[in-house]
Amino acid sequence: MPETLTLPNAPKIPLRRYLKAAKDETLVTPATVTAPSTVVVDHPDSVTMPATTDFDTWLNAKPQSITTIDIPAGFSSQEPIKLVGPQAGGGLIRVTIGENADVAFQERWTSTGKTLGIAVAIEIAAGATVNWLAYDAFNADTVLLQRTANLAADATLNMTVAGFSHNSGASLLTTNLNGDGSQATINVGVLASGKQHIGYATAVTNYGRKTVGHINQRGVITDKAHLVFNGIGHIVHGGRGSDAQQENRVLMLSEHARGDANPILLIDENDVTAGHAASVSRVDERQMYYLMSRGLSETVAKRLVIRGFLEAGLGDIQDAELKQELFETIDETLVNANA
Amino acid sequence: MTKLEIKDLHVKVKAEPEHPEILRGINLTINTGEIHALMGPNGNGKSTLAETIMGNPAYEVTQGDILIDGESILTKGVDERARAGLFLGMQYPAEINGVTNAEFIRAAINARRPKDDQIPIMQFLKQLDATMAQLKMPEDMADRYLNQGFSGGEKKRNEILQLMMIKPHFAMLDEIDSGLDIDALRIVAEGVNSMRGKDFGTMIITHYQRLLNYIVPDFVHILKDGEIIETGGADLAKELEKTGYEHLKVGDANA
Numbered sequence: 187m188p189e190t191l192t193l194p195n196a197p198k199i200p201l202r203r204y205l206k207a208a209k210d211e212t213l214v215t216p217a218t219v220t221a222p223s224t225v226v227v228d229h230p231d232s233v234t235m236p237a238t239t240d241f242d243t244w245l246n247a248k249p250q251s252i253t254t255i256d257i258p259a260g261f262s263s264q265e266p267i268k269l270v271g272p273q274a275g276g277g278l279i280r281v282t283i284g285e286n287a288d289v290a291f292q293e294r295w296t297s298t299g300k301t302l303g304i305a306v307a308i309e310i311a312a313g314a315t316v317n318w319l320a321y322d323a324f325n326a327d328t329v330l331l332q333r334t335a336n337l338a339a340d341a342t343l344n345m346t347v348a349g350f351s352h353n354s355g356a357s358l359l360t361t362n363l364n365g366d367g368s369q370a371t372i373n374v375g376v377l378a379s380g381k382q383h384i385g386y387a388t389a390v391t392n393y394g395r396k397t398v399g400h401i402n403q404r405g406v407i408t409d410k411a412h413l414v415f416n417g418i419g420h421i422v423h424g425g426r427g428s429d430a431q432q433e434n435r436v437l438m439l440s441e442h443a444r445g446d447a448n449p450i451l452l453i454d455e456n457d458v459t460a461g462h463a464a465s466v467s468r469v470d471e472r473q474m475y476y477l478m479s480r481g482l483s484e485t486v487a488k489r490l491v492i493r494g495f496l497e498a499g500l501g502d503i504q505d506a507e508l509k510q511e512l513f514e515t516i517d518e519t520l521v522n523a524n525a
Numbered sequence: 526m527t528k529l530e531i532k533d534l535h536v537k538v539k540a541e542p543e544h545p546e547i548l549r550g551i552n553l554t555i556n557t558g559e560i561h562a563l564m565g566p567n568g569n570g571k572s573t574l575a576e577t578i579m580g581n582p583a584y585e586v587t588q589g590d591i592l593i594d595g596e597s598i599l600t601k602g603v604d605e606r607a608r609a610g611l612f613l614g615m616q617y618p619a620e621i622n623g624v625t626n627a628e629f630i631r632a633a634i635n636a637r638r639p640k641d642d643q644i645p646i647m648q649f650l651k652q653l654d655a656t657m658a659q660l661k662m663p664e665d666m667a668d669r670y671l672n673q674g675f676s677g678g679e680k681k682r683n684e685i686l687q688l689m690m691i692k693p694h695f696a697m698l699d700e701i702d703s704g705l706d707i708d709a710l711r712i713v714a715e716g717v718n719s720m721r722g723k724d725f726g727t728m729i730i731t732h733y734q735r736l737l738n739y740i741v742p743d744f745v746h747i748l749k750d751g752e753i754i755e756t757g758g759a760d761l762a763k764e765l766e767k768t769g770y771e772h773l774k775v776g777d778a779n780a
Contacts, residue, residue, distance in 0.1 A: 478607065
């Protein structure tokens, strides 16, 4: 690894230190994909992934598995295409979505390992609409992950990341609004516990004109966990008439929990709208009092308040079963953390 | 629960220990079956009394006692007091995202029942539908998040919905009439009246005689400068409507 690295903008996330670790390189059984027959799924020996930083270089080198998914133009189904990540490793996932397709895509990761590198790249062609849901429940020690979405003209992305992992590491969510009129909403809901040290850098860059990028991150921190939220909205020169909004909120449940919420707006164009909000707070006493005044115990009241807080990041999840699973995980985590 | 007693109650705001007491020796006994109205000028301690009885941690009892059937509840937490039968219809109910109204009310009912005897879901929904219909609340309010984006009037109605579903022994209703139009006022009053009975007592805090035309109280108390300075029947409220509070001075109590 060279001394001078080009790294993505991710304040307070020790990427440089992370990249010194040796990535797991043993080949593993690749991700399994459930999809209709019109969707082409393959596991080639090599694949071209986005490569602009040394973080990409690290992720792309010697992948443990490779999966490609090609969704044809005009494809339309609300039944999600489901991907389950390798059980004992990371790898590269490349998804291409054809013009005017209407796609629901779900990822689920519970992978084990020491230092996993995972890159998921989605190319969204003009006019396509994608609902992308990622459920991260990794059991590895460290996970360095990047999800990249490139949107062509008038494409729409609604992304929700449910971060319920136990690992430390970094998650970079990088969305490029390349085509005019493309829009993306990135929702992130994270529950950090134990001694976990995890950072999110959620970046949306408005390249095209009249593009809309919204970031909404919610994190709950228990035990001695440390959670960093970076929200980066960047409207580049030429992105006239674009909109960049973001909200980053962190709720801390224990004295030893640490949280950072860093909203970053980079505006290189005049004719735009942009805004941000950020907060790091503790459980709202007024809400607790109200719930408890109806007879709910402190424990139950707290769970409801926390669930409500995370809901703002995970509200777009339609899958009732998955939602129930997330709620149960929240409850279990809080019981274990004695929060 | 049959009797709530307030004895020589003195209360301060916890965060402002150097400020004088807000309540300065309240004595009041309320039995189930009775409806009490608590009136008085703004900022004289009516809400403080209700919040202190409920156990709002913002207030500190510096002297006196609050007893239910002879047993002090001062050391009990808010939730314990609620499960013991107390209810406070709040002036400014909190908004809670992500928790539906129905889910919350069901949790509140179940908090009062043993773990192996939780309310069956169908029975609960039937009760909820009927009560919401009685309060003329649109059906979708059951599935909306708790008070989130509710108008002032909807919040008040929602407090009464909870009251009717939870069925406490003793309810304090803090300005339940503020922000209600005349039709909503009548509906809310009918809701409270439907609770009337030997197992239910209430203390209604209001500024306006109008509410007491719909919910006729057995007793009316005037609270001023942290003390109850006068107690009478329903007529007292009517009299006040004409004379106002200004002429009433601490120490004039003729009760």
